Amino acid sequence: MVVELKCYPLEEFPVCYPKENCDFRKELRKAGVECVYSIGKREFKKFRFLGIGFRGVVFLAKWNNIKVAIKVPRTDYLYDMRKEALIQKMAYPIAPKVFEYSRSFIIMEYVPYPDxxxxxxxxxxxxxxxxxxxxxxxxxxxxxxxxxxxxxxxxxxxxxxxxxxxxxxxxxxxxxxxxxxxxxxxxxxxxxxxxxxxxxxxxxxxxxxxxxxxxxxxxxxxxxxxxxxxxxxxxxx
Ligand SMILES: Nc1ncnc2c1ncn2[C@@H]1O[C@H](COP(=O)(O)OP(=O)(O)OP(=O)(O)O)[C@@H](O)[C@H]1O
Ligand SMILES: [Mg+2]
CATH class of the missing domain: 1.10.510 (Transferase(Phosphotransferase); domain 1)
Structure with a gap:
């Protein structure tokens, strides 16, 4: 039996980690992010992230009907992600493919490989x-x-x-x-x-x-x- 993974509305998933709210939640919706899956090795308020770093957090989401990894800045360390996204774009296929990016997010290929x-x-x-x-x-x-x-x-x-x-x-x-x-x-x-x-x-x-x-x-x-x-x-x- 295949259990369908629950996909949480953007309002419910803590994309504004570690704060409650942020401006880029609206931006993510505008960019076509439909919902977020709670999966990964890191946990915060009963939700799971692919990664929680000192600058950014990464989670699995549904965008244009495909599963993607999204990286956003931590709201207690807001930084402009455009330089990171541009270099990551140049680094493909060594880096995950960048689909879309802005000052506050990178929507990229989800790589389901072990580390x-x-x-x-x-x-x-x-x-x-x-x-x-x-x-x-x-x-x-x-x-x-x-x-x-x-x-x-x-x-x-x-x-x-x-x-x-x-x-x-x-x-x-x-x-x-x-x-x-x-x-x-x-x-x-x-x-x-x-x-x-x-x-x-x-x-x-x-x-x-x-x-x-x-x-x-x-x-x-x-x-x-x-x-x-x-x-x-x-x-x-
Ligand atoms: N495209 C991806 N596909 C699958 N897993 C990913 C992807 N990007 C990141 N991850 C997972 O998330 C973790 C954190 O990613 P990354 O190092 O980019 O962000 P961070 O550590 O949260 O931020 P930073 O190190 O910039 O503060 C990785 O170690 C990896 O396990
Ligand atoms: Mg990191």
Whole structure:
């Protein structure tokens, strides 16, 4: 039996988190948001969110008859979302596709994949596939000239399914030199504490050699130096 998920009217769901009311509730309705689903890992007043961060909150909603993820600023930290949305748009397909955005919301593709922390305990061949997708995504972002800015802590910002998706462009920049690949390799494989240390052990990685490869890549980010990183990470078939 398939149970239909209840979709709450915009007036009922706490889209103005953590306050009761906000101006953008009306804007969301005007943009075609029909209702909001209570689903996700974070809870507030008996409603569930996909995410509650220090700048924004994300929830699943129905828009133009499809399920979408919507990010809005927290009402105790109102910020203009347009820069984040523009960079996220450039980052597609590494980022979720942006359908519509304004100063106060990003309506985007809902990505139903598990986050990377749920996939690192998989057996070696599957783990390698996961890591390869993630490194390829980070390399693609580097080549696009986008620096994500928070990938040394990849756990909440990388979802992996058919493709690896990197979320949250709130700290991203087009001015900084991109360091997505070096950050993500450091976060996933180089840190001395678990889970990175555990992954590196499982993969049988020689950290000194990987560091040398990363230095080469950092000096001259290219397909060729990326291949050396992949080789030293034991991810080249
Ligand atoms: N498009 C999406 N599809 C599925 N889940 C998403 C999507 N966007 C965000 N999420 C979920 O919501 C969480 C929070 O997203 P995000 O990091 O963009 O916002 P935030 O943490 O609330 O805000 P910020 O970090 O900017 O303060 C993510 O870790 C992820 O689990
Ligand atoms: Mg975040």
């Amino acid at each position: 990377i922390s749920e996939r690192i305990s998989e057996p070696l061949p599957a783990l390698k596939e996961v890591l390869r997708k993630v490194l390829d995504a980070a390399f693609t972002l580097d080549m696009k000239g986008i620096d994500h800015g928070e990938l040394v802590r990849p756990w909440k910002h990388v979802l992996v399914g058919e493709r690896a998706v990197i979320l949250d462009y709130g700290s991203a920049s087009l001015e900084r030199k991109p360091s997505n690949l070096t950050s993500i390799v450091s976060g996933l494989l180089m840190k001395p504490s678990p889970p990175a240390s555990e992954i590196a052990r499982k993969m049988g990685i020689n950290k000194a050699e990987l560091v040398e490869a990363l230095k080469l890549y950092k000096k001259n980010p290219s397909e060729d130096t990326y291949r050396i990183v992949l080789m030293k990470a034991h991810l080249l078939c």
